[in-house]
Amino acid sequence: MEEAINYQLGLGNEARPWQATPESFARLLRWLDGGTDSQGQKYEEMRQRLVTYFDRKNCRTPDELADETLNRVMKWVEKKRKDADAEPAKICYNTARFVFHEYLRRPEHTQDELDETPLAKQPAEDPRVTAGLTEEQEEKEKRLGCLERCSAKLPTDDRELIVRYYHGEQRAKLDNRKTLAAERGMTANALNIKACRVRDKLRICVTHCVCE
Amino acid sequence: MNATYDDNLLRAYLLGSLPEAEVEQCDELSFIDDEFVVQLQAVEDDLIDSYLQNELTKTELAQFETYYLASPRRQEKVKFARSLQSFAERQIVAQTVAPAEARVPVQPAVQSDREAASWWQSLRNLFTLPNLTMQWGMAAAALLLLLAGGWLFTEMQRLRGQIDASQTERAALQKREQELQTQLEQQRTANSQTTEQLSQELKRTQQQLEQLKQQQELAAQQTPPQTSVDAPNFLHVELTPQTRGIGKTTELAMAANTDYAVLHLVAPEDEYQAYQAEVLTQADEKLRWKSGRLKARTGAAARVIDVSLRARLLSPGNYVVRLSGITASGQVEELRKYSFKVVKP
Numbered sequence: 028m029e030e031a032i033n034y035q036l037g038l039g040n041e042a043r044p045w046q047a048t049p050e051s052f053a054r055l056l057r058w059l060d061g062g063t064d065s066q067g068q069k070y071e072e073m074r075q076r077l078v079t080y081f082d083r084k085n086c087r088t089p090d091e092l093a094d095e096t097l098n099r100v101m102k103w104v105e106k107k108r109k110d111a112d113a114e115p116a117k118i119c120y121n122t123a124r125f126v127f128h129e130y131l132r133r134p135e136h137t138q139d140e141l142d143e144t145p146l147a148k149q150p151a152e153d154p155r156v157t158a159g160l161t162e163e164q165e166e167k168e169k170r171l172g173c174l175e176r177c178s179a180k181l182p183t184d185d186r187e188l189i190v191r192y193y194h195g196e197q198r199a200k201l202d203n204r205k206t207l208a209a210e211r212g213m214t215a216n217a218l219n220i221k222a223c224r225v226r227d228k229l230r231i232c233v234t235h236c237v238c239e
Numbered sequence: 240m241n242a243t244y245d246d247n248l249l250r251a252y253l254l255g256s257l258p259e260a261e262v263e264q265c266d267e268l269s270f271i272d273d274e275f276v277v278q279l280q281a282v283e284d285d286l287i288d289s290y291l292q293n294e295l296t297k298t299e300l301a302q303f304e305t306y307y308l309a310s311p312r313r314q315e316k317v318k319f320a321r322s323l324q325s326f327a328e329r330q331i332v333a334q335t336v337a338p339a340e341a342r343v344p345v346q347p348a349v350q351s352d353r354e355a356a357s358w359w360q361s362l363r364n365l366f367t368l369p370n371l372t373m374q375w376g377m378a379a380a381a382l383l384l385l386l387a388g389g390w391l392f393t394e395m396q397r398l399r400g401q402i403d404a405s406q407t408e409r410a411a412l413q414k415r416e417q418e419l420q421t422q423l424e425q426q427r428t429a430n431s432q433t434t435e436q437l438s439q440e441l442k443r444t445q446q447q448l449e450q451l452k453q454q455q456e457l458a459a460q461q462t463p464p465q466t467s468v469d470a471p472n473f474l475h476v477e478l479t480p481q482t483r484g485i486g487k488t489t490e491l492a493m494a495a496n497t498d499y500a501v502l503h504l505v506a507p508e509d510e511y512q513a514y515q516a517e518v519l520t521q522a523d524e525k526l527r528w529k530s531g532r533l534k535a536r537t538g539a540a541a542r543v544i545d546v547s548l549r550a551r552l553l554s555p556g557n558y559v560v561r562l563s564g565i566t567a568s569g570q571v572e573e574l575r576k577y578s579f580k581v582v583k584p
């Protein structure tokens with residue numbers, strides 16, 4: 028574990044910088060899968076968790092930091108020729124913590140802090156706001172169009188669930204959800220999780236769609 | 240792991256209001272616990288929805304706007320959630336309108352066709368107006384109407400049920416009231432009968448009592464007064480002192496029912512503070528009875544001392560009464576003797 032921490036800290040003793048290879052990446056996938064073949068799904072999940080972690084820490088570049096973390100883990104796995112570990116998620120988390128602390132010490136991070144000037148001290152009018160209104164309206168319409176297309180790709184059952192789940196406000200919304208759960212023979216918690224998963228699928232689809 | 244985490248804790252974690260130690264725990268769980276990740280995502284979706292529907296508290300809103308919305312990625316999530324809500328509302332409205340469209344009847348007359356078409360066309364036009372505000376306003380109105388209609392229907396059903404239940408209950412109560420009235424009437428009649436009977440009975444008893452009283456009075460007048468059975472029988476006799484000569488001895492004819500023998504002793508002239516009498520058998524001078532302190536009284540001819548003793552002490556035979564005087568200093572002085580004889584009558 029000590030050695031793993033050294034790698035996480037970037038304190039390896041090698042003379043030239045380490046470069047990832049297809050072999051080292053394949054080893055990382057195997058290591059994350061823990062002996063099973065998830066077709067890269069575990070890697071995607073771990074990357075997503077890392078991105079979310081750095082995002083939650085309000086880092087400006089969560090994707091970059093997530094990749095940096097995975098690179099360090101990949102390097103460690105390659106050097107140790109590891110194919111499996113009891114808790115790969117924990118090793119990833121510990122590495123991510125080190126990466127985050129390094130990020131906090133970066134000089135550009137200080138600049139990030141300066142950008143977080145309180146609203147009261149910022150200029151009274153932001154010309155971008157006025158210009159952004161039309162843009163925002165267009166973006167909304169585009170997103171709605173994407174939602175139409177993405178939801179059409181969903182199984183009918185999931186599509187109906189997501190529409191009914193997000194329909195209504197306050198009391199009506201809660202009543203809808205109760206009815207929906209009862210109709211499907213699910214507990215409220217199971218329904219929440221199911222809706223959350225469908226929503227996540229849709230969100231990923233819509234994000235790609237909007238960028239096209 | 241099957242642990243269920245506290246939604247409020249997860250909410251605080253997402254809003255950046257947890258202490259550092261707990262943040263680190265949550266950070267770690269967001270890597271190692273799939274259950275935590277799923278629940279956290281559901282809580283995050285709910286948090287965003289609450290923000291969009293103005294359901295956050297003042298504090299939560301402030302935290303949401305300053306902390307959560309600080310990240311462009313999370314802003315993106317909010318935008319997506321807003322679109323999703325709009326999309327869901329649109330879908331619901333479309334589903335509500337579509338069946339109505341299917342139900343429009345086809346009229347044979349050309350004029351009717353035109354009217355129906357123009358009505359439906361105007362409705363469709365309303366929803367295809369470029370003005371989004373109008374569309375969403377109509378959608379919201381339709382939705383509100385639907386919800387209100389549903390609520391009214393449910394409420395009417397509930398009220399109707401309540402009315403039916405009330406009527407049934409009222410009928411049952413009325414029936415019960417009638418039964419009670421009948422019972423009360425019966426009870427009253429029975430009571431009045433009983434009272435009448437009792438009153439007659441009382442009158443009869445009082446008459447009988449009156450008659451009995453009169454009979455008793457009459458009987459009392461006709462019957463002579465009787466000596467009480469319990470009253471004691473006394474045998475009185477006056478005794479004079481013995482003289483030296485032979486005199487006739489006084490005889491007491493003691494009947495079987497005599498309770499007391501009262502001896503009236505003729506007292507001497509000497510004045511004493513008190514007197515004492517002893518009754519002795521004449522033959523052997525055995526003491527049969529002894530009095531306490533006696534006082535002399537003035538009789539018709541002389542002073543007399545009354546001695547009263549139980550008759551049963553005196554069996555037939557001769558007796559002597561010895562009278563002593565008690566001086567002021569308590570000294571006893573023998574004064575006289577009296578003799579008498581008890582005989583059977």
